[in-house]
Structures are given as structure tokens and as C-alpha cells.
Amino acid sequence: METIIIRRRWRWIGHVLRKEQDAIPRVAVQWRPEGHRKRGRLKTTWRRTVEAEAAAMGQSWGTLRMLAQDREQWKEFVAALIAYGKKGSNSLSGLDYGLETSRSADRDHLS
Template sequence: MTEQDMSRLSTFHTTCLRKILRVYWPTTISNQELLARCQQENMGTIIRRRRWRWIGHVMRMETGSDTKTALRWTPEGRRKRGRPKTTWRRTIEQELKEMNHSWNTIQRKAMNREEWCTFVAALNAKGVTG
């Protein structure tokens, strides 16, 4: 998901919450106040948590499953000229780099559900960008 996609989704989320609470112009409140009133989290945090929970689920799958194979698959050959597209896997790899983790590290953590849940909760507490 690109930054632009995340921004659009977050804007849509807060717009819907404003309509639900009937907060219209000229009455204005900040997005943080809006989320606090609704007891909601930022859309980026919600997506990040769900992304990492899904990664843990996939990593606990059997070795031969297509989903697990697709997660770690690296295509061979040359790619087109220009900047690579922002893909789901590149987003994950970027977050891993920011956290100083590797695929093998999170693979080991994902095998233990309790440790994985703690790991995902810590990610959200630190506010890793996604």
C-alpha cells in the first residue's frame, strides 16, 4: 500500500467518523480528538496490526502451502526499467529493516503464538510506520 493509498484511506475513515458523530464545519476537532471520542485507532495502525497478524498466520502454515511459498518467493530474471512498484512484500521488508529484524527472526517468533502476539503488540506501541 502506497503512502497515497494510506492517506486516502485514513481520510475516508475520519470523514466517516465525522459524519457518524455529526461534526460539521464550522465546528471542527482534530483527527486525534475524533479518534479518541470514537475510541478508534489510526487507520495506519489498524492495517499494520492486521498485516503482521496475517504474516504470523502464514508463517505458521505447513511448509508446502502455496501461501507460504508465495510469501517468500523471489522472481528471477530482469525487471522493467525504473523504480520498482511498492508491493506488500517490499513494505514488510522495509518495516523489518526499520526494526533491525530479518525474515528468519520473525519466522522463529511466529512459531510461538504468544511470543508473536507480544511482538505485534510491541510493534503497535512503538508506532512503526507502514
């Protein structure tokens, strides 16, 4: 069941990241709330969950945005993510989905 949830979450994030910059779902996903929560309240958000899973694989939010633009590449990435989760090892490190190109483009964009 957990695999299904993870797969659907990542397929949906790919869909949202391909939308126009001002599309409401994309704005909502990229929104970072300001301020503080009440004492004892967890600061877990959907985006933080996705970022934590991506960070576990060594991917940044910018890399994910660029990777999502190619639907076939994104499908392969999600399949690899699921395999990564099942094996519990770093099985994504040897896969090349154009991430190096995306990372350098992401760095250039941030500069």
C-alpha cells in the same frame, strides 16, 4: 487507519509463517521474483514492505519465522510493533521476546 492496516498485515504474516513449509500462502510470501521490471516500475513487493518494517526494528526474515511459531509471543511482538510505529522511537529495543535465541538459531540454521 494506518495502524489497523499494519496490525492486520503483521497478524496475517504470523499466520502464514506458522503454516507448513509447502503451503501455498507461505510459498507465495517467500517467493522472490527473478528478472527485471519495465523501466520506471517500482520494485515494491509485499515481502519487501514487511522486510523493510522488520529491518527498521533490527529483525531478519528468519527471526520473524521463528518468532511466529509461538502465537502468544507473536501477539506481543505485533502489539510492540504498533507501539513502536506510534511513538516513532526505538521502543522495541528493550523488549525481550526471545529474539536473541531466535537470532542465534537463525545463524546456526544458515551455517
